[in-house]
Amino acid sequence: MALKPDSCVVLNDGHKIPVIGFGTYAPDTYTKEQAGESTKVAIDVGFRHIDCAFMYGNEVEVGQAIRSKIADGTVKREDIFYTGKLWSNNHTPERVQPALEKSLNDLQLDYMDLFLIHTPVELKPGDDPFPKDEDGKLIFNNTDIRDTWKALEACKDAGLVRSIGVSNFNRSQLELILNMPGLKYKPVCDQVECHIFLNQSKLLKFCKSQDIVLVGYSVLGSSRVENWIDQNSPQVLEDPVLNTVAKKLKRSPAQVAMRYLLQRGIVVLAKSFNPERIKQNFQVFDFELSDEDVLTLDGVNKNMRYLSIDVWKEHPKYPFHDEY
Incomplete structure (x- = not known):
């Protein structure tokens, strides 16, 4: 299938997710208002998939941006695919729907297109x-994730959200949900860190076998301003192999890094607060990587994770001890 600006993947519940999304997480160096303004730019250049979360602290501003683009006629609500996430202090079943309703109220939207369990680690x-x-240590909790999932299923049945999925889950955690008694809805996706240094080939193969879409975040690497990122870790966009392919194709390293994931069937989230780069990040549909280019970039994989979140390592549901 040729990829186009309006290309979507059909989820296992029949809804469609645009293959490229705009990530709205902003480090402390940016204001919440900047996240809102960047969302407007993203919609103007063609993004229709907006990825946000309660934990980002900017759902009010992102919701205002979406509604302003609806109000000025740029898009209709049904054109926008909005993803939100359930934070780790709301896993107990009675807290799931109120958390979703709080986000909808902040967004001033009637429903979400996709609601994810942000992480299996529970606080x-x-x-x-x-x-x-x-x-000063985090206080963990350990609700059965299957009970959390049942509460998400109830939110879908209530019409508050169209599709439900997970984020940062490993294979065994996905299987726990897939094999649970009385499962009504499979997760439609698993949103995970994914880039040329962590190409997630094994998790991708498993997800495809279960008709679960892999959604990639940090696809261009991760900002060094984060205090939990190793300052000495190599940068995706500086990789010499990536830059050689990009030069050959007369494209930016970012465009090639995104196109590599798209051609492997991964839904890509791109994040930037620079209007010109937001525009460039959407211009990934008028060129193609050859099979040889894809194989070359496969060889760059280091199984290197930017976001290992070490403070979670003692939790029984820490997802990154497993290979995938």
Whole structure:
């Protein structure tokens, strides 16, 4: 199938997800208002898939941006695919729907297109998104993730969300849901870190076998301003192999890095707060990588993760101990 700006993947529940999305997470160096303004730019240049989360703290501004583009006639609500996420302090079943409703209220939208469990790691339920004990350690909780999933299924049945999925789940955690008694809806996707240094080939193969879409974040690498990123880690966009392919195709390294994932059937989330780069990141549909180019970029894989989130490692559901 030739990829076009309006290309979508059909999810296992029949809904469609655009193959390229705009990520709205902003480090502290950017304001929430900048996230909103960048979302407007993204919609103007052609993005129809907007990825956000309660934890990003900017759903009010992103919702305003979406509604302003609806109000000025650029898009209709049904043109936009909005993804939100359930944070780790809301996994207990009775907290799931209120958390979704809080996000919808902040967004001023009637429904979400996709709602994900942000991470399998669960924190103590309550208003504090990062509850800590007197020693400053995170307070973990351990609800059966299948009970959380049942609560998500109820949100789908109630019409609050059209599709439900997960994020940062490994294969065994996906299988726990897929094999649960009384499963009504399979996860439509698993949103995970994915780029040329972590190409997720094994998880991708498993997801395809289960009709689950792999959605990639940090596809261009990760910003060094994050205090949990190793400052010495190699940068995706500086990789010499990637740059050689990009030079040959007269494209930017970012465009080639994204196109590589798209051609492997991965839905790609691109994040930028620079209007020119937002525009460039959407210009990935008028060229193609050869099979040889794809194989060359396959060889760059290091199984290197930018976001290992070490403070979670003691949790029984920490997802990154497993190979995939």
